[in-house]
Amino acid sequence: MRAFTKITSLVMPLDRANVDTDAIIPKQFLKSIRRAGFGPYLFDEWRYLDRGEPEMDCTNRPLNKDFVLNQSQYQNAEILLTRENFGCGSSREHAPWALEDYGFRAIIAPSFADIFYNNCFKNGLLPIVLNAEVVDSLFKKVTDGYQLTVDLATQKITTPDAMSIDFVIDADRKHRLLNGLDDIALTLQQADKIKEYETKRAKQAPWLFTA
């Protein structure tokens, strides 16, 4: 996994609440057996005027010019600013895969859906929860060229006018993301503890260990 340390980037404002995983990446793209290549289909139904299909070449598709992803001033933004309950709906990791593949590194919102939030950390994406008033004030400030600096080590966001906003993140998740660690390798370091648990549990609940 790619590590996340510090970025300074343009901010793309997506001013909608309850953005669901079907909107982030529609189901037809979930037929892929690959992990990469979802970026061109991110927000497909909002982004294009035609109906997207898997493996479609998107270079000549008609764009919805009103959608923020298609507006020139926000191109190459690595920070997505959005509203409450972002990522609600399904557990599809294709949602963070698509956001990451498109180029986003951090998402700022007043709240995230649990599964989506968790999935972000497995893919080098940093979801940042800020209170609704702060998010609202950022929405008002985002104009052409507005940049934020996100520093995971110090857990701070810095605005162009040098204002500093603290954010909260679990120590364990922060450590894994800062170092881009392999979760499975870390867990397998505890193999003895897992076996110990199994031995104990097999006595209490032997029906779970018949096969």
Next chain:
Amino acid sequence: MAGQTLYDKLWQDHVVSTHEDGSALIYIDRQLVHEVTSPQAFDGLRLAGRKLWRQARNLAVADHNVPTIDRDKGIADPIAKLQVETLDKNCAEFGITEFDMGDVRQGIVHVIGPEQGATLPGMTVVCGDSHTSTHGASAALAFGIGTSEVEHAMATQCLVQKKSKNMLIKVNGHVGKGITAKDIVLAIIGKIGTAGGTGYAIEFAGEAIAALSMEGRMTVCNMAIEAGARTGLIAVDDITIDYYRNRPFSPKAEHWDMAVKAWSNLHSDADALFDKVVELDATAIKPQVTWGTSPELVVAVDECVPNPVDESDSVKRDSMIRALEYMGLQAGQAITDIKIDKVFIGSCTNSRIEDLRAAAEVAKGKSKAENVKQVLIVPGSGLVKLQAEQEGLDKIFIEAGFEWRDPGCSMCLAMNADRLEAGERCASTSNRNFEGRQGYGGRTHLVSPAMAAAAAIAGHFVDVTRISGGN
């Protein structure tokens, strides 16, 4: 010291180790695997040269992409076909039991788990699908995960998790005639909102929940995720234990007796403390119909489409305006005046035998309305289909002009050929009414199976409790 909640007990039983920041390594008793969220996990294992920790704790089935008609002809869509074949190949390579498309036990992953006794009370259950919360109906700690965690659980039989807070939702008293589990859970989501349960494990309790069958309890827990909670739970009682007796994967002989004894403790202690308690009056719940593009945008069938002007929160008001536009509805319009084009009865929410019986009771001796183009009845598994046919339900549906299909996720998320066309309006027993969910530009209204069948007959929404045939 206060007693433990059901969630606390399940959590404690599965802790392998705890970390400094409060997260823990949790043991996973059962993983259910399907074709959409697993190929990249198997690839990851192969790349790292890893094996499964315990093969036998994984059970696989293809459900999202499978056709519900002409199965003998295979899958027409080459990309979907490759995905299903990839599951077959991966299961063979890694030694996982799979119910393939030709197996009578094939069906929606959340229907076959309990049906086979593969997901049991007291287990931790995971699957790369958010509706894994369904299995909490039997007091299993069950939650949806992403593909990275699918791979993690395959390789280690464990997941790193942070403990959720405890929420109790008590549905007091008994529901009226014709009111189902679906109406109860939609009413709950209407009350607490789609983010109301975020960060919580929700335990559903109260007389109305205790009175539900296992099928009904699964419907309620299934939609816990639509209230934002990864986990929904219901305590074990005699209904739970009777349900699991003699299922193929259920414990046998002396293990059964041991299990029943252990399961009898799977309830919250009388003095357990919850972080949040929500109460609902079951007697006030009417048949529910969603009108918007989020499950929380729901009203009773005898109400009208709400007016955004009455909403004081500007973010919510904007969402309502967008929803009205997408759904092609007017504020103030009576729900019963909304005409429908298609009906879908199925999904992991409502495709079990009880759901099909409820729909058949309404449809018996009647025909679908002329303006209704298609009514799909998609049983949750091959075994549900078989039982329905033994009871003659298929004949009732076919005589009413409904289509009797093979099991799968079908038009709940329209990954296969079953879908809405742009602008089409559907009465659906599924769980999500998001934009485009049932097909590009499609419009979804979530209802119970009885309400969906009644709408198919009338051509528009009707109050099933006011028509003959409604149970």
